[in-house]
Amino acid sequence: MLEELRILSPTAILGYGFPLASFEKGMAKKPHVIAMDAGSTDPGPYYLGSGISFTDNRAVKRDLEIMIPAAQEAKIPLIIGSAGGAGGKSHVDLTLGLIREIIQEKQLSALKIAIINSEISPVFLLKAYREGKIHPLNADNKVTETLIKESSAIVGQMGEGPFIEALNHHADIILAGRAYDPSVFAALAIKEGFDKGLALHLGKILECAAIAALPGSGSDSMLGILRKDHFDVEPLAENRVCTTLSVAAHTLYEKSDPYHLPGPGGELDLTACEFKQLDARRVRVSGTKFIPTKKYFIKLEGARKIGYRTIAIAGVTDPIMIANIDSILIGVKERVFDNFQDSNFQEFYLNFNVYGKNGIALLPEISSDQVLPDEIGIVIEAVAATEEEASAICSFARSTALHFGYEGRISTAGNLAFPFSPSDANMGEVYEFSIYHLLEVESEVALFPIQYVIIGEME
Template identity: 35%
Template sequence: MSPSKSTDELRIFTPIGQFGQSFSEKIFWDAVEEGVDAIICDGGSTDSGPARLALSRSNVPRGDLEKDLEALVKACHTHNVPSIISSFGGDGENSFVDMAIEIIEGLVKKNGYRPMKVIGIHAEIDKGLIKQKMKDGLIAPCGGGVPELVEAEVDIATRIVAQMGVEPYLKAMKEIPDFDIIIAGRSYDPSPYAAFCFHKGFTDMGLNYAMGKLMECGAQCAVPKSREAIAVMRRDHFDIYPLTEGAKMTETSVASHFLYEKTRPDILAGPGGQLLLDGATFEQVDFRTVRIRGAKFNHEAEGEYTVKLEGAKVNGYHSIFHGAIRDPILISQIESWIAWIEKMVRSRVDYPFDLKIHKYGINGVMGSLEPDTTTIPKEVCIVGQSRAATQKQADQIVYITKFGFTHAPYSGQLATAGNFAWPITPCEISMGPLAEFNVYHIMKKVDPIGLFPFKVYDMQGSNTFVQVGPLSGVAKPPLNIISPKPLTKYPLNPPPPAGKCYLGDIASVLRSKNAGPYELTLDVMFNDRAVYEKVKNSGILTKEKIAKLYNISMKDIVIVMFWDPAMAFKATIASGKVSGGFGETDTHASQQHAPLLFVEMPWPRE
């Protein structure tokens, strides 16, 4: 191992927030040569919808996974740095763990590396066990908007995985303390970080989990966002900093990351307990480094261990078409015109189907959550989606519908050549099986180790590798993202009244994100403590305000709160749909923040 300078310090390196998305070769080898105790990466997420889990598709092509693995395997050989990758391949299914083992074995043999010990941990759950837990009343929905689980959904799920905690990792590390690489299936994102620290004698699980929650996204909480990050774990605190030149962590950027894609920032539930952050403190150590103290972990009672289940199914086949409408005469009557087309399609088809017309420009992104239903745009992007029992049927629906969009008449029509502009031919696209989440539930009173079996692979290597040239290779130029100059006013709204401003004028971050497949979370953060306090004390950002802004009832609001450590306001609501399902308008839910931009606030500065 490339050791830390002290037994009271661990250096953890994460080269990328989602394994397989590539990282800087120079930064990677500079970090390894400087000395790190472990390379740990997370590879999984439900952010992009259910297709990976339902259709066994990796988050990136196999070649990209091989490329990232090659660097880690080489670091194991040249510097004895152990590596851990969780949720390998995206959804954490067993076949992707097995694929990683196969790739590593090939790399060891091909490159003449030394023999290595590789551990694979599986995370798929037997459906019979889930059904028994259902009968025992030990399965419950995970969050707002999640329906009760029924056996029929368990049966038709392609596969079901569970998020493992630290226990399977700790068992594997204890039995094979000289491991080189661990490849794990679906995991609670901070688990491998917390487990490695505990394995090395750092027993404060609050700090361990807090560090893991930040590091599993790489340097995403840096300013500007970047990839590679280092965490230095010590007995009563840890430091975190990015490795991209010019990037930095700030107290606010780090604290605010605990809001990211979570229902609430102060209590983060995971397998085996809750990470409590009310007492956490954030200290700027130097230009790029923030120090974190005070996080706590509340363990579940003995025998009450819980894990989250994730499952997805195939629900028919779908096809799409897309294009745009610019004619203002047509746009002025587009709702009734589309209704006429849909009625025409149904009159021509004698089998069951679903048809969804997305009107990007008219409530297309936010759908029923959109508060502004009166603005008439200059042009509208149309995305039509059909679903039916077979691909042929789904294709037929979009062919008929797209033809209707092209040639259906409307009142006052002057442009008789056609109504519809499409950029790509063929416009109609067969999409294949349609995936949907159908399991997102908590399973109670489980064995946190027995659920996740592991296997040790002794990779035979010739140990004949000879390094030629520098390890770091040639530095690639950084990707420079130039932010536009701040607007003096927003183009779609008039200036705010005298003495007032828009929330978007004074927020440093204002964003939306899915918090699992069934919830939408909204974050507003500030850089100025005085501004934050005035917003907090204004009484404007309330449950009632969120309900009005997003056209929802009070019962659909999960949490509305201010969180002082990040100078942030947070609201989480039941989204009213399942992420990535049929008719989805914003799978990532990253464009649901706009109504908050224009909330009028008292001008907070003197």
Template identity: 45%
Template sequence: MLGYGYEFASLQAGMDQQPHLVGGDAGSTDPGPYYLGSGTSLVKREQVRRDLSYALRASRAAGVPMVIGSAGMGGGNPNLAFVREILLEEAREHGLHFKLATIPSEIDKTVVLDALRMGRIQPMPDVGPLSEKAVRESVRIVGQMGTDPLAHALAQGADVVLAGRACDTAIYAALPISRGYDAGLALHMAKIMECGAQCALPLAPNDSLLGVIRKDHFLIRPLAKNRTVSPESVAAHTMYEQGDPLVLYEPEGNVDLSASEFEQVDARTVRVSGSRFIPAPRPTIKLEGARSIGFRAFTVAGIRDRTVIANLPVIEEAVRAAVRRNLGTHVSDASFGLQFRAYGRDGVLGTLEPERDRIPHEVGMLIEVVAQTQELASYVLSLARSSFLHCPFPGRKTTAGNLAFPFSPSDVQAGEVFDFSVYHLMETDDPLGLFPIHTEQV
């Protein structure tokens, strides 16, 4: 992840191999919909500057292109502009000259609505059907581009490609596919490379990795001297974040891994062969949209009393009732949501927690409110916190508070909240046309 840091010595070791491309993934949906909805970056400006500056200077000195995908975390236009601004600042500071291709990934809502009405949009697994209302409520919608836009930008002579939301595989597979290398091998190699040296031993998600593709196989090699890879570690990363261990799903089609072979070439290199590309009848683009659902306020407190912990369901129900009474009839139930999470009991898995009935010696209680306004969220949280602090329960022996707060003030105003309004696949006859390429001389 661009901005997470990497070893300068590792990147230089890669540059010493005279590569044809330097690539970096700069975004993800892992941190949730906030960064797409707000147009901000999880990774801070100085983190991005540090990683981008050195890679930019190294690639320009070597005369090879650099490709950055999913710029600014969410890949929306504000996210893309954030990274472009840093890129231009670094170019000015270091006197660099190059051809820049910027590829925005925001998709106009009318395009999405037209596709929806034509029956060309399907939900991702565990997601409901898309509605026109959800599309219209979205702050922005991005499409996850495949290899075509990146390959075309490189074919136009771009020295640096800065892309909006992109498949992480596309960053590394676009160039070899456009040069005529096997698409199955290129996409499989890119899948291994997209997390840096996370396939290496010892594991290193924030370090550099070298991929070398040939006619009938590819090679994977970590660049830090203290790391190696094994057939097991590379095969394991092939399955990373995959629902099916034998198939990689990409916009252009699928990669069949059933005949893939992983072999140790030397102490630090693994060779992979046998991966086969199966083109899709029609390319699909994953759409990601975010909409605002209100504003958040929360507090965190500790509980170290088994009687309180045993009565948490009773206390939570009593607190909900007290909040409802205090709010009166002028605040509707639909205008806010109140949630409790007991970390140490079931804060991670909720009702799926198999040890939910076991009473731990200590829990961390998160009380969260999401409401239509920040003022309402803070108001409801204040009522809930005070009610929880002094709530009676069966077997109570003291009048002390139920909660131990780690900081003062206890309540945090967390700002606007977003959810994924669109998380669907859209069929398209023109995967290139959705992502216009803008070039400029820097």
């Protein structure tokens, strides 16, 4: 068994970029693997449902053009999880196309690519549902056959099992669909016999690269060194440092329980975890344990189309209107619904996001003794079954708000200022997360099939 295993995390998400100097410094430390996450649910359900990547192809290709030759020269694997943003089949295929381009353009010698699909068929999931193997994450999170059938795509969040299988088959590049972020980084370490709890915890820190450093950045590199009973992390840019606070804080990143971090097949128990400052830039972590669950569960993510969206953006400077904006917009909404109640439109959604007041944070009503904002911005949003219906509703809401009368109003020319002409913009399809549940599985490797291809010139 290796005494230590070094893992290089170049960037928080493939396509977010990294300074070449940081990456080269990481490679000089002779890592055993280059690993990275390539996706997230943070941008919402659109990208999973539509099959479109939320990262730019040119940015992704730039990162890969640096990493693929470096991994080949060092004779170490390159592991990518949650390819293309959402990890569906179309996202994996898109990333594979870029990898193929790079290998051919740079005339690299042959590389063995392991392609791990994470998209799960509705037929399989309907059978699992009827067998009681799909479980809600909370009491209100009920799954139905209709939700499964209407979902455009459903992916499973794989653990380390399929990655280890691909490593056992000596893959040079592992390109996976949706994956539990820490598993991407921990797979080689677990395969080599290192403690699973420490390996996954290190993966949790490395998943966002230098975001766990100060100043944090998702576009810079981080190195993790795993040993028998601890791991060390250090940023690779000279202007960044890791502190016990920054590393501990990232351990809790996107988690509600500070001591238990659930994942495929179990959870990390942090009750005995310790963070130690080694020097000005490095932190050592120990004490993390992995507690397996009796049954093996993975998380499912699915998206379904619910219609089309049209928006209009407007500004308001009238202090009287600003002071009464809530009641005014209630009146506008009532007028819109009254106007379309006898139409043949299907159910639609109308919302006003008021920036400067409750656009992001929900604040209490403005009291008479508060200082009003000098201006507010309003995003009018209409969602309907068709693009034409969404546009009609948004247009009517916009014109109604523009000329809506209210007590104390002085100007009759218009209430709103529009920064763009045309004022209304079609935003395309709208998706919602339809499936966000746990699936009980017998075998990860069987659920996530692996395809092997050889790309490049044979020596």
